[in-house]
Amino acid sequence: MRQTMRHVMLDSHRREISLVAAILAIAAVMAIAAPGFFTWGNERDLVMANLPVLIVALGMTLVILTGQIDISVGSQFAICSVAAGVFARLGMPTPAACLAACLAGAAMGALNGALIAYARVPSIVVTLATMVALRDGLRWVTEGAWVADLPRTFQWFGRSQAASEGIAMAVAALLAAGIGWGLRHLAAGRAVYATGSSARAARLAGIRPAHVIFAVLALTGALTGCAAGLNAVRFNQVPANAGLGLEMQTIAAVIVGGTAVTGGRGGIVGTLLGVALLGIIGPALTYLGISAYWERALQGGIILAAVAMDAVRVHAREHGSLAAERS
């Protein structure tokens, strides 16, 4: 019994284990080939550069767990960044401006969610439309101009860079821990998994799949706004075209992290590791003196490998060879 139980646990954490192994392997190569890679400043920059991806990927994990997708997060991110800057210039204290950006994101996420959950438009269509509309709407309003002349208290919350970065990392860690914990320990987390696994089965268990889908999309919007706010304060100007390609980065991290694109299976730990693995490749290549052009190719290869692993697993399970393998 204990033997088989360990088997089940190992089986369900196979992806996390392979990701940790891959990250350790890269670290080992770096330790030998380019020990200069491991400096405090370097690691901090790495984390800060990937923080927005990480925070948005938390929401994206929930969205994909319910069997949906949101490709509008990059455009939401741009609008929320500008919103944070504009609110700050209007005289709002910086933390309040960040919170306002969060609410703006929640509103856009709620719009996506309502169209998907209640109007029953497929999520890829809804978020493709909002991706284009929001980005172009922003371009039209700002005419491409950056938000400048920000109050001095805007950059780094008016504190030291180290303190500000500490705040950002603490917020991200709290969000990741909170969502990861909630998925496991709250009824709402169960509802997310049940909805993604089979909406009809969830409905028969007294869950409302539509409410669940609406909620995760709205939450993803809020997280995107939060990420945008924390990112914007790193500079003294806010660009009008932030977050380009963010949707692809986050979706890739979630999928590499082992969350099934069909929903119902996966989790936050995998996503964190996925963000780490995809984020570490670029800087590592630079340190190894390899052309940065290889970064995308390698990332693509990792995504393909992850998806192939899933396909093999699903195939094995459907043909019962996994059961044979176990016995």
Place this chain on the structure above:
Amino acid sequence: MRLLEATAIAKSFAGVQALKGVSFELREGEVHALVGENGAGKSTLIAVMTGALAADSGTLAVRGRLLSPNSPGLARSLGIAAVYQQPSLFPDLTVAENIAFSLERRGLWRRVDWKARTRQARELLARAGADILPGRLVGTLSMPEQQIVEIAKAIGADARILILDEPTSSLTGYEVDRLFAVIAALRGRGAGIIYISHRLEEISAIATRVTVLRDGEAVATRAVAETNRDELIRLMVGREISTIFPKREIPQGGVVLETRRLGSRAAGIRDVSLSVRRGEILGLAGLVGSGRTQLAETLFGLTPADSGEIVLHGRPVRIPSPEHAIRLKIGYVPEDRRRHGVVGEMPVAENTTLANLRAVSRRGMIDRACECALARQYVDRLRIKTDSIHAPAESLSGGNQQKVALARWLAIAPEVLILDEPTQGVDVGSKSEIHGLMVELAERGLAIIMISSELPEILGMADRIAVMHGGAVAGTLSRAEATQQKILSLALG
């Protein structure tokens, strides 16, 4: 002249013998009806004829030519065509395209002659006696119209052997007459028609001969003129009851759930008046499509009622959603447990508590230890065979998945439990365990509604039997007065 001859066809699925050596012949110009209960083997026999399934043994010959092995392509080329209850057309293509798809020569680079397509479609539809424009999208057609298109396709394929599987179940009287005229015309041209229907009166109107299937055997073939409704029903039900049911007499308490002229247009049920008492097992019998599952879904709030009343413990209640049903302590184990009864990717433990997380939560947080303890308790009590309570539900066998689905509802401490085909596709061992469990639950005061297509199960387990037909209750029988024959007679309407 013999058009089609099947000899000693046998077919089994995972140990269940669906056909046990069925012989059947179809002559030129005849309409040969095929009747039998749910699960008698009609669909399997048709699938063997059309090449959709390969028989384990036995032979099939068309005009003396042996079809071995049979395949859908070979069957079609020999003029066998089937029209099913649910038309299988492409809804986003036009009528003409749908007809052309099965008739025109294949080849990716072949040029499409649109004019010829339209002309052909118009002509075939006229021969099928229908007035449908070839340019219409199939998705905009009504069900009967789609059926006519299927028949036009079969005529176009020059079908000599036409299989009609319950073609009239969605047709109105006028449309039925028109269909019969088409059948008569096809007969006149020497085609043979295999006609499957539950409407016995239609069979006497259109068929020349009738074969009765029961438990995978062809029990009799009669000329329609020499038989009658009573004899056919007797032949259909002569099924022996081999299983011994663990049924016990339980003193019954007061009425728990009652429906008064309950109806739901969306679910297709009307005027359902039923009641079930504490400790009682109410059997819900009827043919597939008679509205049994729809009634269950109405009681569970999936397709809420729009007329009549549901009375629970003497008080009228509204059940607009499954959450309400659960709050009222009504549990529902659906028919398709693999897809709906359990959440396949979820572990056994989480499946068990899904409908009642409050019971294992403290201050809104799920207490994992408590959840696991509860799950273990049910695994032991229902003897669920699983590697671990952390194994995904989909890794369990059908019978054990069913027990997990049951465990979820027992965890809400229900007062009414609706079981939809609780033992369908379950192995014999689990089946009798589930039956034993039902009796145990009834003894503890649950009111149980059991939907079953298996007459022996209904007769063996139910205290009272309500028979449904066409979305309404055709009659209610007590355990003492119920016989297979009476149930089937009510179910056939």
